[in-house]
Amino acid sequence: MTTTAGRAPARLADSGAAIPNPGFADPTREAQAAFRALLDALAHPTRSYPLAGPAQPPAAFGPGLGAVALTVLDEDSSVWLSTPLAADAETVAWLAFHTGARVVDEPALADFAFARPAELPKLDAFRLGTDEAPHLSATLVLDVAGITHDGAARFTATGPGVNGSVEFDAPWATGIEGFGEQWAANAALFPRGVDLLLVEEGALSALPRTTRLAQASATPLANAKEN
């Protein structure tokens, strides 16, 4: 319950007129459930875990991003929002009220970033951490709900948390220019690098920086195997 008055940038103060929607109905339990989903997803890259969001999130933000925001953000964190989200007074007021997080304009200053894949800057525009403090890198939360694509990108993932290797569809990856190369560069930075959270409709999966991706055949298998 610390107040952030005086620290908030002008953008938050300007949107004071917007009345925020409610957050989680049961903040403690629902945030714990979402945090559990987040931990499981990061421990098992590419596997999908159910994620329940608040009942009335801002329309532009959606329940998935809303659940992650209410779970991971507090007044000590800084957030970068994609241009459409940052322009949405409802979203900015909601985040300010329920989390107290600072909205920053520079991706390099953000602890967390929320965006649709197509609105994401280059991965290395975000904070990558240092060799001494790799945990200070940014976590990118991508809203991939409803993204479908014919002949979508398909990857084979290997690394910690993956039993051998796993193939998975990533229709959202076609929205990010040169995602394969960008991700390979990110993985090469280890222990530095960003982590990706992929929020779908009512579910969440993750690609931590330790996961290596290789392009798989573009034609999806008839039965995609689940790990």
Place this chain on the structure above:
Amino acid sequence: MTDETQQRQRWMRALALAETDALAAAWSDWTPKPEVDAIRGPEAGLVMVRSRIDAGGAKFNLGEATVTRATVRLHGEPLGADVLGTSYVLGTDLEHARLAAIFDGLLADAELRGRVLTEVVAPLERSQAERDAARRADAKATLVDFFTVSREHA
């Protein structure tokens, strides 16, 4: 400090110090009632109370106080536009915080403010003044004068 802030501090003080029963009675008598949505809480938590010795010097942490807060959104009749009401109340009485937030929301509406001030806030302030006066009179009755010791600040 602006007039508006001082005014709000005055009614928030009256609402925070009020008995829950008095607020509940005032709310059940209130017509027409707008719709009430809970935006946050009511929820209880701790706040660190900070202080300075003699209103100067360095800040220090005096201790933690249990505080209940609530934020509600009011809409519909008789309000012209949606309003937001917020309250922070000492203690763990969730209903108290919720009712105080509702009245703060009503007071945020310029049309309704006068009516809330006369029908709710003024009676609360009166009863609080009476309560304080009675308590002071009680304490005064236990005052002991030591005639053998001369008072320094008589």
